[in-house]
Amino acid sequence: MKDRxxxxxxxxxxxxxVAGWVHEVRDLGGIAFLILRDKxxxxxxxxxxxxxxxxxxxxxxxxxxxxxxxxxGDVEEEERAPTGVEVTPDSIEVMAEADPQLPLDPSGKVDAxxxxxxxxxxxxxxxxxxxxxxxxxxxxxxxxREYFRSVGSTEINTPKIVATGTEGGTELFPVTYFGEEAFMxxxxxxxxxxxxxxxxxxxxxxxxxxxxxxHNTPRHLNEATMIDFESAFIxxxxxxxxxxxxxxxxxxxxxxxxxxxxxxxxxxxxxxAPSGDFPRLTYxxxxxxxxxxxxxxxxxxxxxxxxxxxxKALGDDVGGHYFVTDWPSEIKPFYIxxxxxxxxxxxxxxxxxxxxxxxSGGQREHRxxxxxxxxxxxxxxPDQFEYYTKMFKYGxxxxxxxxxxxxxxxxxxLDLDNIREAVLFPRDRQRLSP
Ligand code: AMO
Numbered sequence: 001m002k003d004r005x006x007x008x009x010x011x012x013x014x015x016x017x018v019a020g021w022v023h024e025v026r027d028l029g030g031i032a033f034l035i036l037r038d039k040x041x042x043x044x045x046x047x048x049x050x051x052x053x054x055x056x057x058x059x060x061x062x063x064x065x066x067x068x069x070x071x072x073g074d075v076e077e078e079e080r081a082p083t084g085v086e087v088t089p090d091s092i093e094v095m096a097e098a099d100p101q102l103p104l105d106p107s108g109k110v111d112a113x114x115x116x117x118x119x120x121x122x123x124x125x126x127x128x129x130x131x132x133x134x135x136x137x138x139x140x141x142x143x144x145r146e147y148f149r150s151v152g153s154t155e156i157n158t159p160k161i162v163a164t165g166t167e168g169g170t171e172l173f174p175v176t177y178f179g180e181e182a183f184m185x186x187x188x189x190x191x192x193x194x195x196x197x198x199x200x201x202x203x204x205x206x207x208x209x210x211x212x213x214x215h216n217t218p219r220h221l222n223e224a225t226m227i228d229f230e231s232a233f234i235x236x237x238x239x240x241x242x243x244x245x246x247x248x249x250x251x252x253x254x255x256x257x258x259x260x261x262x263x264x265x266x267x268x269x270x271x272x273a274p275s276g277d278f279p280r281l282t283y284x285x286x287x288x289x290x291x292x293x294x295x296x297x298x299x300x301x302x303x304x305x306x307x308x309x310x311x312k313a314l315g316d317d318v319g320g321h322y323f324v325t326d327w328p329s330e331i332k333p334f335y336i337x338x339x340x341x342x343x344x345x346x347x348x349x350x351x352x353x354x355x356x357x358x359x360s361g362g363q364r365e366h367r368x369x370x371x372x373x374x375x376x377x378x379x380x381x382p383d384q385f386e387y388y389t390k391m392f393k394y395g396x397x398x399x400x401x402x403x404x405x406x407x408x409x410x411x412x413x414l415d416l417d418n419i420r421e422a423v424l425f426p427r428d429r430q431r432l433s434p
Pocket of ligand 1: 167186187188189211213219220221222224226228229357358359360361362401402403404405406407408
């Protein structure tokens with residue numbers, strides 16, 4: 001619509017055409033008001049029954065809530081109107097009539113449960129609070145891309161249909177690929193590593209990953225969006241620096257550019273971009289600190305993964321984002337490098353939000369023989385990964401990298417209870433459509 005004016009831009013004195021959804025109609029007898037909503041806000045449209053064309057008034061006061069209308073008229077100052085201006089229409093067109101039986105109420109007056117909201121995301125995302133989450137998610141991705149460009153990283157896209165898994169064999173979704181078994185990719189891990197050995201050197205990807213997770217939880221999805229980073233000629237410490245920079249850039253951008261959205265979510269007062277260096281605790285220190293909280297029934301010992309309650313106890317103790325470094329090799333994947341002087345200790349790390357893990361990463365094994373040995377130790381057949389290992393014979397530089405889950409980043413940033421709030425159309429054990 002070429003001549004459309006957004007409601008937020010309609011100024012007294014304009015003769016304007018606004019278009020959007022009927023938020024509500026209030027019929028007060030001699031006068032009636034239609035509140036029209038678009039992506040920028042709302043505007044009041046006034047119908048004076050005795051003074052206006054009957055057909056125009058009839059259309060305006062009988063239109064169903066959430067119908068799409070286009071209204072043209074004079075914009076005037078009106079103190080009593082919710083936004084201080086109102087439109088006196090000379091025409092109204094109903095562009096799409098809405099059924100009077102709505103599956104959920106976008107005005108938010110009647111609450112709907114999450115499942116109903118997800119079944120009707122179109123209507124749900126008409127609510128300013130829901131829309132705010134996705135505006136912020138988009139700002140996070142914009143800021144992250146900008147940050148990556150500022151550190152000389154090139155955006156890449158890698159295949160999502162693959163021949164082998166990388167993050168543990170049990171979580172793969174099989175698909176049939178021209179009669180052959182293939183899988184939906186769990187991570188761009190091997191591809192991004194292959195690209196640090198190319199002339200690109202430093203790469204990132206924002207894309208979907210697929211995992212047939214065992215459990216339906218408030219923090220797991222079966223299709224998630226990952227932000228992957230990988231760079232040649234850096235070690236795990238430098239990779240953590242970039243990781244920390246990315247997180248701070250995302251928070252700062254939201255703080256700077258999304259105040260309205262934060263306000264809608266009730267977060268404007270408390271939202272703060274993290275400052276200061278994130279603590280880097282070794283795994284050993286982490287388990288000692290968890291044990292010292294006395295929150296767990298059983299003490300953790302070397303080699304244990306950190307249980308959810310342990311992460312929570314440590315998160316409460318630390319009180320902000322922090323890294324856990326120097327993990328036992330046996331609980332990190334084959335592509336993570338071990339310390340040369342201690343093969344039990346790896347250069348893997350996690351970035352934690354006090355509520356949960358956000359990132360995994362590490363220094364990678366770039367030496368061919370050690371890499372192939374790592375496959376064998378994890379019970380994987382190196383022959384299946386020949387397309388990957390082969391490239392390590394032709395000059396693979398030392399490299400490191402990491403990956404964020406976008407939904408967990410948004411979930412923790414906005415203190416959402418359920419990860420599904422941060423994805424438009426979640427895929428979980430019960431949900432394959434919409
Ligand atoms: P990892 O498996 O730890 O590491 O995944 C990285 C981050 O992705 C997010 N994530 C998920 N989010 C929602 N639902 C899921 N099912 C899910 N699985 C993972 C988490 C997690 O911290 N290749 C490595 C990364 C690397 O070393 O570069 C990897 O995939 O936030």
